[in-house]
Amino acid sequence: MHKTGITRFVSDLHLSAERPDLTARFAAFLADTAASKITALFILGDLFDAWIGDDDLAQPFNAEVCSLLRKLSDQGTRLFFIAGNRDFLIGDTFAQAAGLQRLTEVEKVGAGEAAILIMHGDTLCTDDTDYQAFRQQVRNPAWQGNFLARPLAERRAEATALRQKSRAATKEKSQTIMDVNAEAVRQALIASGCRRLIHGHTHRPGCEQILLADGVAERWVLSDWDSHRGDALEVSTEGSIRRIDQSGE
Numbered sequence: 001m002h003k004t005g006i007t008r009f010v011s012d013l014h015l016s017a018e019r020p021d022l023t024a025r026f027a028a029f030l031a032d033t034a035a036s037k038i039t040a041l042f043i044l045g046d047l048f049d050a051w052i053g054d055d056d057l058a059q060p061f062n063a064e065v066c067s068l069l070r071k072l073s074d075q076g077t078r079l080f081f082i083a084g085n086r087d088f089l090i091g092d093t094f095a096q097a098a099g100l101q102r103l104t105e106v107e108k109v110g111a112g113e114a115a116i117l118i119m120h121g122d123t124l125c126t127d128d129t130d131y132q133a134f135r136q137q138v139r140n141p142a143w144q145g146n147f148l149a150r151p152l153a154e155r156r157a158e159a160t161a162l163r164q165k166s167r168a169a170t171k172e173k174s175q176t177i178m179d180v181n182a183e184a185v186r187q188a189l190i191a192s193g194c195r196r197l198i199h200g201h202t203h204r205p206g207c208e209q210i211l212l213a214d215g216v217a218e219r220w221v222l223s224d225w226d227s228h229r230g231d232a233l234e235v236s237t238e239g240s241i242r243r244i245d246q247s248g249e
Ligand code: LP5
Pocket: 049, 050, 051, 052, 085, 086, 087, 089, 122, 125, 128, 130, 131, 134, 137, 138, 158, 159, 162, 163, 165, 166, 167, 169, 170, 173, 178
């Protein structure tokens, strides 16, 4: 992948036509990313509140977000995307239109000591067994093919119903169950050989040190974007990570 330059990471924007304030802040963030000549922007999932298929690109709001991304990529920043649990149906059509490159669910950015492991973060929540079962079902290509063959209006209604179910389900689950599992984090770090991990999904921004058998690793968590919060992580050419506030406050 890219070798030098400054990179940025962002996740959990949950953009929707109902929240023009978030889209405006994201547009400002993208404009700043272009002006700052950032080499690469990694979107680590949940860019959209819900994505029901690339054939919904004709919808004005979706087209607007797509063109915002396209503008940044045309200005020279490389765009990468890892799917989240809200937008795993983003496909090649959207990626090409937006000028972004889709990545697999776990990736490594950079090399050696500076390497960073990146992912959405939902796969680390192994205690949330209901969610993991649901995830397995909706990530199945055959299931996705079936779903995408249905009319857009039906898919939209299904997504709305599912969001409601999810809200009800998450209200019942404990905070511990919905956080990452410490052992899953350690295993992911060990398997990758990376000493740094960046992810989103849990909506619990922070930076935690993790003791491994042969040293210390760092887990950086991005925030979700909402009325009073929103952030990105920026990695300098030297490899140091800093949080940049995008809450607009
Ligand atoms: O998203 P959030 O923050 O509310 O909670 C997530 C997990 N929930 C989800 C579901 C999404 O919100 C739904 C997004 C829809 C957009 C995609 C549309 C395209 C597909 C349409 C499919 C019909 O990911 C939540 C986690 C939480 O994060 C914390 O990690 O706990 O998990 C759940 O709520 C899942 C439930 O526990 C189990 C599933 C209940 C619904 C079962 C209906 C089966 C529907 C058939 C589809 C296969």
